[in-house]
Amino acid sequence: MRIERRLRRPRWLAVAVPIGSVVVALGVAAIVLVATGHSAGHTYRRLFEAAFTETGALTNTFISATPLLFTGLAAAAAFRMQLFNIGAEGQLYCGAITSAVFALWIGGHSTPLLIVAMIAAGSAAGAAWALVPGVLRAFFRTNEIITSLMLNYVAGWLLNYLIFDSLSYLRDTSSLEARTFPQGKILPDAASWPTVSFNPGQTTIVPLGFLIAAGVAALLWGLYRHTRFGFELHVIGDSPRAARYAGMRTRRKILAVMALSGAIAGLGGASQNGDFRHQLDARGLQQSFYGYTGIVVAALARYNPFAVVLVAFLLGGLQNAGYTLQGADFPSGLVGVIQGIILFCVLGGELLLRYRVTFPALRRRPAPPATAPEAAP
C-alpha cells in the first residue's frame, strides 16, 4: 500500500468522505452493539424515531441541540486558530451562575431587559473564565489544553459550593424541603425566554437560545471569513511563524479568540437558565457534559460555523434519543460511544482527503483491470 499526498483535491471528495466515514462509523458501532448483545437494527431504528419522528421528538431535539450548538461554536471559534480551549464546560457553568444572579437581581422588570441582562452577564462571565487560560497561554506559553480543562473542575466545585455547601444568594432556602434537598432558587417568570413554534406536520417548539446561537454562527462565519481579524487568525493558526514575520499580533489574537470562545460558551449557560432550567441547576449541568460534546460537534463540523449548526442538530437528536430511551436496553454511555466512533471514523477519513491511497502491488499484476480493486476514494 502506498500513501501519497494529493496535489489536487476533487470537490466531490469533500462531501463523499464525511458521508462515507459516518456510514463506516455506524457499521462499527453496530459491531459494538452486537458484541455486547444488543440488536443493532432495532437500536438504530428506535434512536431515529426518538430523535426525529415521534410526537414531540423534534422539540426535544432542539432542546438538546441548543447547548451543543453554543459549545460547538465555542470550540470551533478557538480550534480554528489551533487554540484548544476545552474549557467550554466550565465557561458554560460560569455563564449560568452570573446570568442566574442577574435574573434574580433584576427580577420583576420586563422580559426583554432580563434577556439582554442575562446574555450580557453570561457571556461576560464565560469570557472572563476563558481569559484565564488565554492570558496564561499568551504571556507564559502555558499549555491551554490542560489549564482550560482544569478550570472546568474548579468551576464545577464553585457550582457545588453555591448550591450544596453554602447558603448563597442563588440557593433556594425558602422552605424546609429546599433546605434539606438543596437546589437553586427558581428564577422570576420574566426571566423565561420566549419560544417560537412552527408546524412541519407536528407542532415543534424552537427555543430562543437556538435562534440566538444560529445568529452567533452567522456572525462567526462573517467574522472569520470576511474580516482582517479572521484572516489573521487563520494565518496564526496555520503557520505561527509566517504570522510573526508578517507582524501579526499573536498575543492579542489569543486573548480575543479565547474571550470570544468563552463568551459563546457562557451564552450557552445563560440559555440553559433562560430557556430550560429556570434555576441554577448545579447537578444537571454537571451531568450533561455539554462542553465536551461541543468538541465533538466542532471537530465533526471541521470548525465551519454553519456545519456546526447542522451537526449540533443531528447530535442533539442522538442525545435526545439517548435520554428518552435510557434504560435496560440503552445503557447510559451508548450515545457517547456512537459519537466517539463517528468522530474516529471522520478523523481517519480525512486521510483520504489529503492523501491518495494506492495499491501498486495489486495494480502491476497482469490480471484484468476490471477485477483489480481500485484505490478506494
Next chain:
Amino acid sequence: MNNGIVVVVLAAGVSYGTPLLFASLGELLAERAGVLNLGVEGMMLVGAVLGFWSVQRVGGPTALVLAVGIAVAALAGAAMAAIHAFLTITLRASQIISGLALTLFAGAAGLSSYLGDDLGLGGSPAKHQFNDVNAFGLQKLAIVGPIVFGQPILVYVAWGCVVAIWFYLSRTRVGLNLRAVGESPAAADAMGINVTAYRYAHVLAGGAFAGIAGASFSLSLTPQWVGGGALTNGAGWIAIALVIFAFWRPELCLVGACFFGALQALPPNLQARHELSSVPSDVFNALPYVMTVVVLVLVSTGFAKRRLGAPAALGVPYVREER
C-alpha cells in the same frame, strides 16, 4: 505520632498518587516516542471498569484474581491506545483531536459508562481489593512507617516501574533508540530504527499503564465502580500535566505524583477530622486542579523555559516521504 494529620495525609498522598504515577509513566513513554496522547482519562476509565469487572467475575484466590484484574485493565487500556495509535501514526490524524476524541469516546459519558451500565457493575463493592501491606514489618515505624512501608502492593509496583523506566530510557540501547525516535524520527529512520514500530509499541505500553492506573482506582483506592467519570475525576489530565512538570523524566514523575496525591488526599482527611471546617470543603476539592494550573505556569516560565526534556518531535506525525 503516626496519627498526626501530616503523616496521615502524606501516607494517603502516596497511595492517591499511585494512579497518577502509573498514568504519567505511560504518557511519558508515549511522549518520548513523539506521540501526545490526550486520551489518558478515557483509557483509565476503561481500564478501571474492565479490571473491576474481571475481579467481580473471576473466582479463585485473591492474589490471582487481582493479578487477572490488573492484566485485563492493562489490555483494555492498550486496546484504547491502539485506536489512537492507528489514527495518529498510520492515518496521520491530529494527535490533539484524536486524543480528545479518545477521552470522549472512552471516558465519562462514553464506553466506560456504557460497559459499567451494561455489565451491571454499579453499586457493589469490589470482591477483592488491594490491602495495605506491612513491608518488612516496618509499618509501625515513626513517620516513614505508614508513608513508605504500609502501602498497598500497587504502590511498590509503581515504584519498581519508575526504576525500570529510568533504566530503560537512560541505560539501554532500545531506550536510546526510543529517545531518538522522539527527538528526530528522520535521523532514527536513517539509522535503521523502525519509527512506526517504536511509536506503536510505546503508545500501546502507555495505554496499558493508563489502564493499570484506572484499576488502581477501582481495585485499590475506591474499590467500586462509579459511572459518569466520578471515579477518576480528571486524574488522567493531571497525569498529562505531571509529565510536563517532570520534564519527561520518570524519577520526577514520582515526586509530582506524591505531591498531587497529597493534595487529593487532603479534603477527605480534613473532613474526617473536622479540621479547618470554617473553610468550605469545595475549596480543598478544587485545590489539586488549581495547583495543576499554578505549577504548569511555573514550569512554563523562568528556568524551565528551555523546555528541558521535551521531545523535539512531540506531536509531529512522521511521514518518511515528506521529511
